[in-house]
Amino acid sequence: MVKTLKQFLNELGSLSFDNGDYNVVKGKFKDNEVNSFVECFLAGTEILSDGKNGKPLTLKGSANSDKGATGTEELEFKGYQLYDYSDSDGNWYLITFPSIEKLEEHLLSEAGYLNYYSTQMFVFEDGVEKPFEIMFNGDNDTVVGIDKDAMDSPLDIPALQGRIWVRWRSPEELKPLTDADVAKYKQSIGK
Numbered sequence: 436m437v438k439t440l441k442q443f444l445n446e447l448g449s450l451s452f453d454n455g456d457y458n459v460v461k462g463k464f465k466d467n468e469v470n471s472f473v474e475c476f477l478a479g480t481e482i483l484s485d486g487k488n489g490k491p492l493t494l495k496g497s498a499n500s501d502k503g504a505t506g507t508e509e510l511e512f513k514g515y516q517l518y519d520y521s522d523s524d525g526n527w528y529l530i531t532f533p534s535i536e537k538l539e540e541h542l543l544s545e546a547g548y549l550n551y552y553s554t555q556m557f558v559f560e561d562g563v564e565k566p567f568e569i570m571f572n573g574d575n576d577t578v579v580g581i582d583k584d585a586m587d588s589p590l591d592i593p594a595l596q597g598r599i600w601v602r603w604r605s606p607e608e609l610k611p612l613t614d615a616d617v618a619k620y621k622q623s624i625g626k
Contacts, residue, residue: 436511436512436513436561436562436563437509437510437511437512437562438509438510438512438562439506439507439508439509439510440477440480440482440504440505440506440507440508440509440510441473441477441506441507443510444472444473444476444477444480444506445469445473446564447472447476447518447557448468448469448470448471448472448473448476449465449469450557450564451472451520451555452465452468452469452472454555473506475498475499476496476498476527477504477505477506478500478501478502478503478504479496479497479498479499479500479501479502479504480494480495480496480502480504481494481495481496481502481504482494482504482508482510483495485508485509485510485511486510486511486512486513486531487509487511491514491530491531491533492510492511492512492513492516492529492531493528493529493530493531494510494528494529495526495527495528495529496526496527496528497525497526497527498525498526498527499525512559512561512562513531513561514531514532514533514560514561515531515532515534515535515538515558515559515560515565516529516530516531516532516558516559517529517530517532517538517541517542517556517557517558517559518555518556518557518558518559519553519555519556520553520554520555520556521552521553521554538558539600539601542556542558542567542569542601543569543592543596543599543600543601544592545592545593547592548567548569548583549569549581549583549590549592549595549599550589550592551583551586551588551589551590564606565603566603566604566605566606566608566609567601567602567603567604568580568581568601568602568604569581569583569599569600569601569602570599570600570601570602571595571598571599572598572599572600573598580602581599
């Protein structure tokens with residue numbers, strides 16, 4: 436899939452907003468926030484490899500800097516890309532992985548999704564978001580998703596190895612519930 440840098444950043448800004456803590460004001464300010472996101476990150480993007488001619492797509496960016504990007508540059512998305520943004524230094528990266536296994540290995544590593552200093556990660560497959568969550572196999576056959584945003588200190592990631600895994604979510608799971616869905620649920624619990 437081919438997209439311009441600006442198209443990709445608009446999509447990324449929208450995902451970032453939708454996954455943020457804006458529950459109260461989401462409907463009112465999304466366009467403004469996405470535009471601000473693009474404005475903040477566009478010029479500071481370095482295209483290390485545009486993904487064309489079989490080369491892996493690789494981007495590096497910095498908030499509020501100028502590397503000369505205009506937004507019209509074409510990027511070819513093929514395979515698996517990981518967007519990783521660190522709020523601690525304002526830098527972000529988009530890296531192509533050779534296989535889903537290597538991507539999962541990275542997501543579960545100390546530099547991966549559970550890293551305390553990584554602010555946001557999104558995965559793309561052929562240019563389309565591939566939602567995921569990190570699951571934990573607890574005692575007594577309990578399996579729970581890990582919400583790293585609820586953690587107030589770094590996790591002992593090496594100690595979790597063998598008990599954590601990546602669950603790829605269906606895009607259908609992310610759609611908002613309809614009134615009919617809510618009514619059906621209430622009926623199922625006797626309300």
